Amino acid sequence: MNKLLIFLLVQTGICFSQTTFPYNKCDDFDWTTVEIKTPRADREAFISSISKGTFFESYPIRRNEFPDYTHAIDFNNDGKRDFIYNGVYPAEGLLIEFHLNLGDKYKSIFTEMGHFCKIDFKDKIIKTLYIAQPGCCADPTTTLRIYNIEYRNGQFEFTRIFQSTMLTETTIPKKFFDELIHFETINDKYYLRSEPEIKDEPFDDFLEKNGNQIGELTKGTKGVALAEQTDSTGRVWWFVEIFPEHKILNNVFYQDSYFEPNDYGRIVGWISSRFVKRL
Known part of the structure; x- marks a missing residue:
C-alpha cells in the first residue's frame, strides 16, 4: 500500500478494522496498570531536570502539584525510567508530555492536550494512545484521538490514526458490540x-x-x-x-x-x- 493511500485512509476516517475508541474508559484512567511505582522525590528530581525555560519554572503557584501528575513508564523496554506528564499548566485543560530517558538527559518526544483513556503496549514497547480532550473554556465538545506509535532504530514516531468529536454531555453506553x-x-x-x-x-x-x-x-x-x-x-x-x-x-x-x-x-x-x- 503506497503512502498516499495510507494518508487518505487516515484522513477520511475510513477504517477496515474493528478497532474504535474506548468511549467507556475515559472517566478514570488507572495509571497503576502502566506506570512504574516511583518515589515522589524521583518525580520531583525529573521535573527539576527539565524545568529550565518551561512552564514548570514559570508557574510556581502549582509547583507542588507537578509530581502528582508525573508518571514513570519504560517506553521502549530499555530498563530506563521515562516519564509522562499529564496535568495542569498555565492555561485551561490538561497537558500531555512524553520525555524519553537518554541516560544523561531527557528528550521531549510528544506533546498533546487532554487525558488518557487507555494506553496499549506491544512486546513491552508503548504502542497506542487513546486520548480524550474536553473543550476548553465554554466549549461543550470533547475530541477523542488515537495515536499509533512506531519504534524503529531508537526513534519514536507518533501518528494520529483516528479522531472523533462529541458533545461532552453525550450518554455513553456501558456495553459495546463485539463487532461494528x-x-x-x-x-x-x-x-x-x-x-x-x-x-x-x-x-x-x-x-x-x-x-x-x-x-x-x-x-x-x-x-x-x-x-x-x-x-x-x-x-x-x-x-x-x-x-x-x-x-x-x-x-x-x-x-x-x-x-x-x-x-x-x-x-x-x-x-x-x-x-x-x-x-
Whole structure:
C-alpha cells in the first residue's frame, strides 16, 4: 500500500478494522496498570531536570502539584525510567508530555492536550494512545484521538490514526458490540442526538439546538454503530460514529457553509435504528 493511500485512509476516517475508541474508559484512567511505582522525590528530581525555560519554572503557584501528575513508564523496554506528564499548566485543560530517558538527559518526544483513556503496549514497547480532550473554556465538545506509535532504530514516531468529536454531555453506553455495524441512512432529516431518546425541547439557547438534537443526517449518510440501547417506548437506539465526509445539517459543531470533511473527524451520537440499512 503506497503512502498516499495510507494518508487518505487516515484522513477520511475510513477504517477496515474493528478497532474504535474506548468511549467507556475515559472517566478514570488507572495509571497503576502502566506506570512504574516511583518515589515522589524521583518525580520531583525529573521535573527539576527539565524545568529550565518551561512552564514548570514559570508557574510556581502549582509547583507542588507537578509530581502528582508525573508518571514513570519504560517506553521502549530499555530498563530506563521515562516519564509522562499529564496535568495542569498555565492555561485551561490538561497537558500531555512524553520525555524519553537518554541516560544523561531527557528528550521531549510528544506533546498533546487532554487525558488518557487507555494506553496499549506491544512486546513491552508503548504502542497506542487513546486520548480524550474536553473543550476548553465554554466549549461543550470533547475530541477523542488515537495515536499509533512506531519504534524503529531508537526513534519514536507518533501518528494520529483516528479522531472523533462529541458533545461532552453525550450518554455513553456501558456495553459495546463485539463487532461494528456499518450502516447507511435511508431517510432524510434523520436526527443525530446526544441521548438514546427523542427529546425535542426545551430549546438550548447556548447550543442553539432543540432538546437533545445534535444535527440532521441526510439520506445516504454512512457510519458505524458501536452499541445499542432501548428506550422506554421500545425504540432501539444505536450509538454511532458518522463518517467525516458526510455533512450534518444544522448541527452544533459547525455552520453548514463552513463544512470541511476532516475538521472534526467522526461525529458521535445516537440515532434510531429503524430507518437504516446494514452494509
